Amino acid sequence: MTTSEAPPASSANTTSPPPPSSLPPSPTSRPPTDKPVSLSALVASTPSRIDAFLTHLSQCMQTRTGAETVLLFACYATRLSGSLLETLSSAAIRQSTRRLLALAYKPPPTSTIPRPSLSLAALALQLSARLKALSGLISETRTMARLWGLLGLYFAAKKLVRKSLAAKRQAGETGETGGTGGAGGAGGTGGAGEEKHAVRAARDISPESTFDTLVAYAQLASLLVFQATENVSFLSSKKVLPLAGPSQGRLALLSVRAWGLYVAMEAARLLVERSRKKEEEGGEKGRLNQDSKGGREWERQWKKSFYRNLAWAPLTLHWGSNGGGFLPDLAVSMLGFYPALGTMMDLWRDTGVV
Incomplete structure (x- = not known):
């Protein structure tokens, strides 16, 4: 039936209901509107919210790494808050002082100058x-917790040595197997097996793996120096070890400089890793493939690691200088707070209570 042949609306069966699209919306079919939460409901839910927060926080501190992350965040959060309050309150106090001096020397001089009361700026300075x-x-507290760091570094060194020995052993066995297959193999079977073993052996002793191994050993050595010198300096400051004050200071400087060396090597390692990724995916253009989900995730993780590591670099130079540092306290607090906040957010997300 064409459109011109369709019956008029008046000839339609009046007993049949209209199509659903023509039905007026009933009160029950309307979408629910967001109602503002009342103050009483908010107060009633406060205990459960506090309990959920404390449960999540406890979950974050179940491991040594998690506890260190929470302490790192708390350390730089309080330091940054104190630095901001000190900067703002000091500016307000200086402005108030200039105003009082201007009032005192304003002709004709006043007989009495009102004594400033404990203002909000002074209270903020005390809180700072x-x-x-x-x-x-x-x-x-974090330094005391790191006294056990040498134990973790021992097991890290043990694992690294075992991994290196296993790689050398595998490369040796691969070479021997490849040589045997080439001498005693018949026809194309022996040649194919020898070629596979040769490729595998070349991959095991590639410059990339050699570079990674050397960087891993160098970073481990720098961390060992950092941890050992920090432990001796800290224990000497608490009169546990018989080391004089000047020696404690020299060890503390050596500790920070060893940490700075680790940070520099980590930055170089990440840059080399990015260069390899470009060559692998971008070829001659040297551009990362961010079309796939895996490529975008790799790029995001790399930037996160690189920028957090980069934030520690000026702090190692600041604390490792002989003159007592060159950065203002606010800059130190902000640089330290950036990686602390990032690691805390990662920990909070990864330990979500189900």
Whole structure:
């Protein structure tokens, strides 16, 4: 039936219901509207929210790495808060002082100058000092927790040595197997097996694997120097070891410089890793393939690692200098807070309570 042959609306069966699209919306079929949460409901849900937060925080601190991450975040969060309060309150106090001096020397001089009361800026300055003291206490707690770091480095060194020996052993066995197959193999079978073994052996002793191994050993050595010198310096400052103050200072500087060397090597390693990725995926153009989900995820993880590591670089130069540092306290707090916040966010997301 064509459109011109369709019956008019008046001739349609009046007992049949209209199509669903023509039905007026009933009150129950309308989408629910978001109602504002009442204050009483918000107060009633506060205990459960606090309980969920504390449960999640406890879950984050179940491991040694998680506890260190939480302490690192708390250390630089309190330090940054204290630095910001100190900067703002100091500026307000200086402005108030200039105003009082202008009032005192304004002709004709006033007979009495009102004594400034404990203003909000002064209270903020006191709070800043307390937050910085708390940050220093957390930093000392972290240093005490790192006293066991040499034990973890021992097992890391053990694992690295075993991995290196296993790679050398595998390369040797591959070479011997390849030589045997080439001498005693018949026809094309022996040649194909020898070619496969040769390719595998070349891959095992490639410059990339050699570079990675050397960097791993160098980073491990720098961390061993960092941890050992920090432990001796800290224990000497607590009168546990008989080391004088100047020697403690020299060991502390050596510790920070060893850490700075590790940070520099990590930056170089990440740059080499990115260069390899470009050559692998981009070829001559040298561009990363970000079309796939895996490529975008790799790029995101690489940038996260590189920028967090880069934030520590000026701090190692600051703490490792002989003159006591060149960065203002606010810059130190902000540089340290950036990687601390990032690692805390990762930990919070990865330890979500189901």
